Amino acid sequence: MRIVRHYEHGGPSVLRVEETEKPVSAPGEVLIRTEAVGVNFAECQRRQGIAVGGPADLPGSPGGDVAGVVESVGEGVVNVSPGDRVVAGVGSNAYAEYVVNRSDWLFTIPQGIEAGPATSLPIPGQTAYHVIATAGQLQPGQSVLVHAAAGGVGHLLVQLAKALGAGTVIATASSPEKLEFAKSLGADLAFDYSQDGWDEQILTATGGQGVDLVLETVGGDILSRSVPLIRQFGRMVVYGSAGGEVPSVDVADLFDNKTVLGFSMWGLMYRQPEVMAAGAKVLLDLVGSGRVRPVVHAHVPLAEAVRAHEMMEARSQMGRVVLVP
Structure with missing residues (x-):
């Protein structure tokens, strides 16, 4: 079978x-015949080192995220059978025609x-x-303020915010096309964070109060300039650093009853699997009903994985980049 590998850190x-x-x-694993592999930006960073x-x-x-058909199951697997269509987050060796993964x-x-x-x-x-x-x-x-709102996670956050009852959803992105894309998914307001004054525009749009919840994955200056956008008693969740830099946050800037916290999906998966399972059920219901639409x-x-990573690093995508065998 074909698989994509690399033997050094560097560019695509x-x-x-x-x-x-x-x-x-x-035992406890399934063999999946790949139909599609979702490309995650974190893997571009890991490849770069x-x-x-x-x-x-x-x-x-x-x-990556592998969708396909169960080819075979190991000893003790009872939740799926050969022929079932499944999707799994695979930690490594995901860019391949066949992958193995834990059944749970x-x-x-x-x-x-x-x-x-x-x-x-x-x-x-x-x-x-x-x-x-x-x-x-x-x-x-x-x-809710969603940064990088046109990306693989961001475009889902915009929709989830609406589906879960948010009031105003504000999106940021780096081009007019991406801002329109975010609006088409439900964002009420959208601002270009590659332009000066985007943070001041958001403060003006919120009457100087900021937002209840900031969802941040860019890092660097975007993170730093987002702290003043947290409303009193509001929160910021930092779940990535696409820019490669995670700046410090001055505790003195949080004394107005603000919270900044970091999130790791893998940490939650390993430490609180019951929480992951409950969230998966809600997510599947939302996607199955069409209230959240992955794009x-x-x-x-698969043979052009280099091009897929180049596309991700150029930040040109709106939604998901997918490899197919």
């Missing part, structure tokens, strides 16, 4: 397609959902749900 060009043996499912959570091991093969870390794909959109369910979808509901503790009617920006052949 370090990725290469190789032939290898098909993996075998161990600059990820906050640590660089990719070498030799490496990126992780996958979803059955809702009826009517194609493989490409289904790749948004595990890592992006669960991250989005728990950022806004578990860590962010969104309450009905509260205002695929591009389907890219």
Whole structure:
């Protein structure tokens, strides 16, 4: 079978397609024949060796969200059977024609959902749900600011905010096209954070009060300038650093009853699996009912994984970039 690997840290060009043996499912695992693999920006950072959570091991093969058909199951697996359509967040060796994964870390794909959109369910979808509901503790009617609102997680956050009862949803992105995309998904207001004065525009739009909940994944100056946008008794949840820099936050800036907290989906998965399971049910219901609609920006052949990573690093996508065998 084909798999994408890299033997050094660096730009997208370090990725290469190789032939290898098909993996075998161990006890508690399933073997999945891949239909689509969702590309996550964190894997671009890990490939570069600059990820906050640590660089990719070498030799490496990126992780991702794999949608496909169960080929076989290992001993003790009872929740799925060969022939079932499933999707799983796979930590490594995900860019491949076949992958193995723990049986308790996958979803059955809702009826009517194609493989490409289904790749948004595990890592992006669960991250989005728990950022806004578990860590962010969104309450009905509260205002929400979503940074990078056109990205793989951000475009889900805009929709989830509306579906979970938010009042005003404010989106930021880096181009007019992305701002229109965010509005088409339900954002009430949208501002270009690549332009000077975006933060002042948001303060003006909120009557100088700021928002109840800021959802931040860019880092750097965007994070720093977002702290004053937190409303009194409001919260900011930081769940990534696409810009590669996580600045310090001055505690003195939080004395007006503000909270800034960090979120790790993997930490929640390992430490509180029951919370993950409850969130997965809500997420599947929302996607299955059409209230949240994962968007695929591009389907890219597995053999062109380099192009997929180039697209991600250019920040040109609106929604999900998906690899297909």
